[in-house]
Amino acid sequence: MSSMYFNEEHQLFRDSLRNFLKKEVVPHIDEWEKKGKIDFKTIWKKIGDMGFFGIHYPEAYGGSDLDIFYTVILQEELQRINSGGFAAAVWAHVYLAMTHLNAEGSEAIKQKYLVPSISGDKLGCLCITEPSGGSDVAGMRTTAVKDGDSYIINGSKTFITNGFYSDYLVLAAKTNPDIGNKGISIFVVDRDASGISATKLNKLGWRASDTAEIAFDKVKVPASNLLGEENKGFSYIMQHFSLERLVMGINAHARAEFALEYTLNYMSERTAFGKELNKFQALRHRYVDMYADMEICKAYNYSIAARLDKGEYVVKEASISKLKSTKMADDVIYECLQFLGGYGYMEDYPLARMLRDSRLGPIGGGTSEILKEILSKMVIDKKEYKLKV
Structure with a gap:
């Protein structure tokens, strides 16, 4: 842990969080992975009571309003439990969900949805991606048509994390389809609203989480559930991409670090031809290469987190974080599994699950291909994206 970014209070928080996860979460992970369902009724409230959901949010709504490196610690420690x-x-x-509630929600929305989200009494999800096109946010087809003091929503969303069991949905829809991305709005929708149906998706990894395809058939939503201004949704989504992409970059360096720690321990205990694996030069040098790549990504991610915490608009840097860190994590975990030989391929060892889970990194939250095109526009074409306030 670098003293440049972390102090004694950060370390105390890390210790508390690590102990909590070890006691309350780790014993249930294998069961949740097999069932494909987290026991939200018990664990969510416990997390809320510990204040872990609110570290990033204002004290007025039950949060702690702490600096971004508490968020970094939360993400890093979550990767160490290997789920x-x-x-x-x-x-x-x-x-994802709570970010929009806090940034664009009215006071009434914050009291109804953000407060119980921080306390662990509600679970939220963010619905943007659609079956017709994952990365093409501007091309979404879900519509929200004004009808008196309500909106009528029709359409579908897919690949939605928490999409099956969430209590509410933060939803993007076209309120003015004729003007493309300038006609998108954001709403918060109650799960029990008539016309919502969800189907769980069967995934390669992330087995414990519920990922869903959700259909909206004439769903009536109060106009007061509009987040921010009508037709400003696309700019809201863009504003929050920096945090989302950086979080995924941090997740990536943290899981790579955990994989390396586990693998080094295995190499020190496993022998071949009369000596420990960590004594073979070829393996030692490959390990050091991977360790160096992980450290470079981690240091970069920390530096971008510090800039984001100061209020800088770091969409380019956060995009680089996700692009390079997720690729690094995939490469490192693939090699670490190889170091374990046949045992790496066994489900009783952590690398098999980690390999599956890591593979979503270059896909979710904007594919690597899309990020490269965005970065091409910024680096080569000199296009500037400005934070709108």
């Missing part, structure tokens, strides 16, 4: 699904359920709730 990408559980980690995703937490950060999708805290840094």
Whole structure:
């Protein structure tokens, strides 16, 4: 841990969080992974009571309003329990759904949805991606048509983390389809609203989390559930991409670090041809290469987190974080599994699950291909994206 970014209070928080996860979460992970369902009724409230959901949010709503490196610690420690699904359920709730409630929600919305989200009494999800096009946010087809003091929503969303069991949905829809991305609005919708149906998706990894496809058939939503201004949704989504992408970059360096720690311990205990694996030069040098790549990504991610915490608009840097860190994590975990030989391929060892879970990194939250095109526009074409306030 670098003293440049972390102090004694950060360390105390890390210790408290690590102990909590070890006691309250780790014993249930294998069961949740097999069932494909987290026991939200028990664990969510416990997390809320510990204040872990509110570290990033204002004290007025039950949060702690702490600096971003508490968020970094939360993400890093969640990766150490080796369940990408559980980690995703937490950060999708805290840094996707709740981000919009806090930034664009009215006072009434914050009291109804943000407060219980921080306390662990409600679970949220963010619904943007659609079956017709994952990364093409501007091309979404879900519509919200004004009808008196309500909106009528029709359409579908897919690949939604927490989409099956959430209590509410933060939803993007076209309120003016004729003007493209300038006609998108954001709403908060209660799960029990008539016309909502969800189907769980069967995934390669992230087995513990519920990922869903959700259909909206004439769903009536009060106009007061509009987040921010009508037709400003696309700019709201863009504003929050920096945090989302950086979180995924941090997740990536943290799971790579955990994989390396586990693998080094295995190498020190496993022998071949009369000596420990960590004594073979070829393996030692490959390990050091991977360790160096992880350290470079971690240091970069910390530096971008510090800039984001100061209020800088770091969409380019956060995009680089996600692009490079997720690729690094995939490469490192693939090699670490190889170091374990046949045992790496066994489900009784952590690398098999970690390999599956890590593979979503370059896909979710904007594919690597899309990020490269965005970065091409910024780096080569000199296009500037400005934070709108």
